[in-house]
Amino acid sequence: IYTRLTHSSVFPMGGKAYLSLEQSEEPYLHGVKFTAMPPMKRFRPMEQLSGGEKTVAALALLFAIHSYHPAPFFVLDEIDAALDNVNVHKVSNYIRTRASKDGLQCIVISLKDNFFFKADGLIGIYKDKATETSGALTLDLAKYGWPFRVSCN
Secondary structure, three states: OHHHHHOOOOOOOOOEEEEEEOOOOOHHHOOEEEEEEOOOOOOEOHHHOOHHHHHHHHHHHHHHHHHHOOOOOEEEEOOOOOOOHHHHHHHHHHHHHHHHHHOOOEEEEOOOHHHHOOOOEEEEEEEEOOOOEEEEEEEEHHHHOOOOOOOOO
């Protein structure tokens, strides 16, 4: 999954990510080490990766676990905050593809329009100053001819 999320025309091989046991003799007494190698870079500990690289690696791990043991749905809160537009596009395409093929259900909280363009619906939260309460607005995009054909480059 990490390879698919990091694949591009410039880096057709994508990146690599591995899980390994910290102690193979007694695996239940120790942890698991997650290592990622972004395209055209060497292996580094996770703490040395950029915020966007960590985000893509973490999402790949989450989706890999989901492939093995599916959850009913995900709430992904601003997962795109550290991502540039290219990676937002890759992640949103991956989520959209998995939603249509595998029935993956996500609520994605985002401020970036690349996610909006791939959504089935939008929910907006607002504050009503007169009553000092919050309200929600929903928009089912299927009523307006989803899927939109908008370039997000």
